[in-house]
Amino acid sequence: MSDLATLEFANGAFYEAFAAADLAQMTELWAASGPVFCCHPGWQPIQGRAAVLRSWAELFANSGPMPITHHLLARDTIGEMGVVCCLESVSGHGFIATNLFVRDGKLWRLVHHHAGPFAGKLPVIGGTARPPAN
Amino acid sequence: MSDLATLEFANGAFYEAFAAADLAQMTELWAASGPVFCCHPGWQPIQGRAAVLRSWAELFANSGPMPITHHLLARDTIGEMGVVCCLESVSGHGFIATNLFVRDGKLWRLVHHHAGPFAGKLPVIGGTARPPAN
Numbered sequence: 001m002s003d004l005a006t007l008e009f010a011n012g013a014f015y016e017a018f019a020a021a022d023l024a025q026m027t028e029l030w031a032a033s034g035p036v037f038c039c040h041p042g043w044q045p046i047q048g049r050a051a052v053l054r055s056w057a058e059l060f061a062n063s064g065p066m067p068i069t070h071h072l073l074a075r076d077t078i079g080e081m082g083v084v085c086c087l088e089s090v091s092g093h094g095f096i097a098t099n100l101f102v103r104d105g106k107l108w109r110l111v112h113h114h115a116g117p118f119a120g121k122l123p124v125i126g127g128t129a130r131p132p133a134n
Numbered sequence: 135m136s137d138l139a140t141l142e143f144a145n146g147a148f149y150e151a152f153a154a155a156d157l158a159q160m161t162e163l164w165a166a167s168g169p170v171f172c173c174h175p176g177w178q179p180i181q182g183r184a185a186v187l188r189s190w191a192e193l194f195a196n197s198g199p200m201p202i203t204h205h206l207l208a209r210d211t212i213g214e215m216g217v218v219c220c221l222e223s224v225s226g227h228g229f230i231a232t233n234l235f236v237r238d239g240k241l242w243r244l245v246h247h248h249a250g251p252f253a254g255k256l257p258v259i260g261g262t263a264r265p266p267a268n
Contacts, residue, residue: 102212
């Protein structure tokens with residue numbers, strides 16, 4: 001698999017864990033060393049692996065599994081880092097997300113997730129969230 | 135200067151250009167090659183250098199110079215990439231931003247700016263936007 005393919009795979013695994021409220025998979029996905037950062041919409045920014053994972057545990061405990069789809073806007077690898085920008089549809093609400101990954105052998109681990117409200121309507125068609133036509 | 139110092143310098147130059155509505159400086163700051171991405175709050179996501187610079191031209195034409203302060207939440211360099219997370223206060227409105235830079239010799243160039251609404255009050259104290267105490 002190419003770098004971009006493995007990056008998309010890691011990003012997909014993140015949304016699978018998110019949708020399934022699977023804390024074990026989410027824990028696997030975040031980098032085990034180095035600084036990490038997470039900004040959920042409507043939350044204070046969160047830094048550090050332990051605090052970030054607590055936030056996912058809290059979110060999953062409150063919401064359980066959720067219908068989530070994502071639509072890739074852009075993805076790129078720059079050296080050891082992978083950058084993904086997505087539109088997200090989470091329980092019918094639209095968000096835009098920046099997800100950053102660092103290389104870990106053949107895998108990619110999350111170091112940064114920043115999701116915020118998306119301006120515009122985010123229709124969900126055939127299970128894939130699509131950006132509105134301009 | 136250390137990597138982190140030059141990264142902070144580049145991030146500061148971005149907010150100076152933003153506050154001054156200085157399109158020439160903003161143009162200098164964005165990477166001249168490779169994919170770039172920009173998401174202004176309330177706008178559709180924008181890809182590609184020409185479209186991103188047009189968005190800044192439009193924003194500056196509409197707003198002119200604006201009172202902007204920023205507060206660093208996190209910054210890190212990973213190989214060729216620099217990651218900065220900030221709280222922004224723009225004309226008194228609070229945002230959270232992810233800014234990504236790539237190394238260009240001794241400088242850093244922007245490849246990604248994603249700003250979205252910040253949950254919470256963002257007081258401006260002594261010219262520096264500070265996050266509220268938890």
